[in-house]
Structures are given as C-alpha cells and as structure tokens.
Amino acid sequence: MSSIPSFPDDLAVQFEPYLPSANTNGFPSLTLTFATSLDSALSLGPGIQTQLSGSLTKAMTHHIRTFHSAILVGASTAISDDPGLNSRIQGAKHQPIPIVLDPNARWNITESSRVVQTAKERKGRAPFILVNSQNLDDGAVVERKKMLQNYGGGYIGINVDDSGRFKWETILSMLKQELGIESIMVEGGGNVINSLLEEEGNRRFVDNVIITIAPTWLGKGGVVVSPDRKPDPKGQYTQPRLKEVKWIPMEEDVVLCGKLNASSTLYNGP
Ligand SMILES: NC(=O)C1=CN([C@@H]2O[C@H](COP(=O)(O)OP(=O)(O)OC[C@H]3O[C@@H](n4cnc5c(N)ncnc54)[C@H](OP(=O)(O)O)[C@@H]3O)[C@@H](O)[C@H]2O)C=CC1
Numbered sequence: 001m002s003s004i005p006s007f008p009d010d011l012a013v014q015f016e017p018y019l020p021s022a023n024t025n026g027f028p029s030l031t032l033t034f035a036t037s038l039d040s041a042l043s044l045g046p047g048i049q050t051q052l053s054g055s056l057t058k059a060m061t062h063h064i065r066t067f068h069s070a071i072l073v074g075a076s077t078a079i080s081d082d083p084g085l086n087s088r089i090q091g092a093k094h095q096p097i098p099i100v101l102d103p104n105a106r107w108n109i110t111e112s113s114r115v116v117q118t119a120k121e122r123k124g125r126a127p128f129i130l131v132n133s134q135n136l137d138d139g140a141v142v143e144r145k146k147m148l149q150n151y152g153g154g155y156i157g158i159n160v161d162d163s164g165r166f167k168w169e170t171i172l173s174m175l176k177q178e179l180g181i182e183s184i185m186v187e188g189g190g191n192v193i194n195s196l197l198e199e200e201g202n203r204r205f206v207d208n209v210i211i212t213i214a215p216t217w218l219g220k221g222g223v224v225v226s227p228d229r230k231p232d233p234k235g236q237y238t239q240p241r242l243k244e245v246k247w248i249p250m251e252e253d254v255v256l257c258g259k260l261n262a263s264s265t266l267y268n269g270p
Pocket residue numbers: 033034035036041042043044045046047048049050052073074075076077078080081101102103104105106164165166167168187188189190191192193195223
C-alpha cells in the first residue's frame with residue numbers, strides 16, 4: 001500500500017469546523033464520511049469496490065482519519081473491500097482503531113487480511129469486530145479472536161435486537177466505555193449509513209458529515225445512500241437536512257461538509 005502525499009494546509013484548515021470535538025451527550029463524536037456518485041451510489045453493486053474519490057479527496061479522507069479514535073464499517077464492506085482502515089497520509093501522527101459490525105461473524109479475517117497486515121507492519125491498528133454475543137463461543141470466532149489479540153484487536157459480543165441488529169446507542173456507549181473511543185468516523189457501506197439516517201433516534205448521534213461527490217453516475221443497481229422514510233400521522237415527512245453547510249471543490253470532486261445532530265426539514269406528503 002503506497003503512502004499518500006500530505007494534505008495541503010490551506011485545504012486542511014477548511015475542514016477544522018467539522019472535526020470531532022468533545023461531546024456533552026455521553027457518546028463519542030460521530031463523523032459520517034463517504035464518497036458518492038451523482039446518483040447517490042457508493043459502489044457499482046454489493047461486493048464491488050468502486051474508486052470514486054480522486055487523488056486529492058482520497059488524501060482528505062486519510063487526513064480526516066487521523067483525527068478520529070476509530071473508523072467503523074459494516075461486514076459487507078470488510079468482506080468486499082479487504083480494506084486497510086488506517087491512514088496512509090505522509091507523517092500520520094495517529095492511527096484510528098478499525099471497528100467492524102459483523103453480528104453473524106461472516107468476515108473470515110485472517111493473517112493475510114489487509115487490516116491485519118497493516119497492524120503487523122505497525123502502519124495501523126488491529127480491528128475490533130462486533131458480533132452477536134451468541135456467536136462469541138463459535139469455534140471460528142474463538143480462533144480469529146486469538147489471532148487478533150496477538151496484534152491488540154479482538155471480538156466483542158453485543159446483544160442484537162429482534163431484527164438481528166445492534167442498536168446504535170449500544171454500539172456507541174460500548175465503544176466509549178470498553179475501548180475509550182471518543183470519536184468515530186463511520187465510512188459505510190450503504191446499509192450502515194442508511195440505518196444511521198433513517199431513524200430520528202439515530203440521526204442525533206451524527207455530529208459531522210463530510211461527503212465526497214464524484215462527477216459520475218454509476219447507474220441502477222448500485223449500493224445507494226437513500227434511507228427509508230416514514231410519514232407521521234399527518235402524512236408529513238421529517239427528513240434529515242444538514243446545517244452549517246460548506247461546499248469545497250477539490251480537483252474534479254466537490255466535498256460537502258455539514259452538521260446534522262437530528263437537524264431536519266418537514267416535507268408535506270403527496
Ligand atoms: N464509496 C464509499 O465511500 C464506500 C463504499 N463502500 C461500498 O459499499 C458496499 C457495501 O455496502 P453494503 O452492501 O450496504 O454493506 P455494509 O458495509 O453496510 O454492511 C452491511 C452489513 O453490516 C452489518 N450491519 C450493518 N448495520 C448493523 C447494525 N446496526 N447492527 C449489526 N450489524 C450491522 C450487517 O451484517 P449481517 O448481514 O451479517 O447482519 C449488514 O448486512 C461495498 O461495495 C463497498 O465497496 C463502503 C464504504 C464506503
């Protein structure tokens with residue numbers, strides 16, 4: 001994995017208002033950040049890694065990673081992308097802890113997974129994988145946990161709800177209490193991002209949003225960011241809307257920054 005040239009200071013300063021600050025709500029500060037096409041797609045389809053960021057916006061992402069205690073992705077992203085989940089920016093002073101939501105222990109992480117290689121080379125941290133508590137005694141999980149513990153990572157069991165999901169409140173408070181995580185960068189994929197945006201109760205956890213928009217359409221069939229919506233009893237929709245918005249053009253891409261914290265707009269239904 002080649003190192004990424006440093007991010008220019010004059011651009012870095014523009015992102016400062018959107019970096020984590022100490023939260024008073026008892027949860028880690030959460031930054032939602034991803035790269036999308038003009039038709040809201042993260043990738044061409046499930047299981048397909050698609051390069052959307054240009055070289056400067058990629059450097060921006062790796063710069064922003066150094067300001068967070070952790071990076072979080074869903075199991076499908078870990079399986080399809082085999083990501084490094086570190087910062088490869090030149091002179092990175094801090095490496096985030098990778099966190100993967102994998103209730104069913106689907107990710108067969110091994111010594112040769114990129115994130116483990118990265119930790120072995122001391123270019124990043126070993127991951128913590130969150131599984132359904134009932135899967136903690138599974139033979140494969142026990143073996144993988146032993147391997148990860150050699151590098152400072154591990155598996156953590158969390159109870160799932162009726163739909164087989166962890167509650168965001170539980171994830172975030174556990175990460176703060178057990179791993180001392182103060183800030184977390186949620187990178188994807190679609191399933192993880194939509195679950196944060198579709199419920200008002202979850203949107204309140206999203207402090208900052210940094211989205212790279214690439215000038216391309218990926219077409220139908222992509223993994224899209226498009227959260228489910230539900231009308232209220234009057235048939236109206238309370239939809240998330242960013243405040244303190246800034247658009248930063250960077251080469252061919254544009255980066256949208258904003259604050260969320262449950263900020264929304266009320267729309268009349270049909
Ligand atoms: N452009 C970009 O910036 C990015 C692009 N991507 C792309 O996105 C695609 C993957 O996205 P997608 O398919 O939506 O999958 P995700 O990466 O969002 O992973 C989804 C899985 O994660 C687990 N999961 C998610 N939320 C929870 C929760 N609250 N509690 C417990 N488990 C949870 C579930 O596992 P289970 O099914 O076992 O229950 C779920 O099916 C890939 O193509 C990847 O390349 C990914 C990140 C960033």
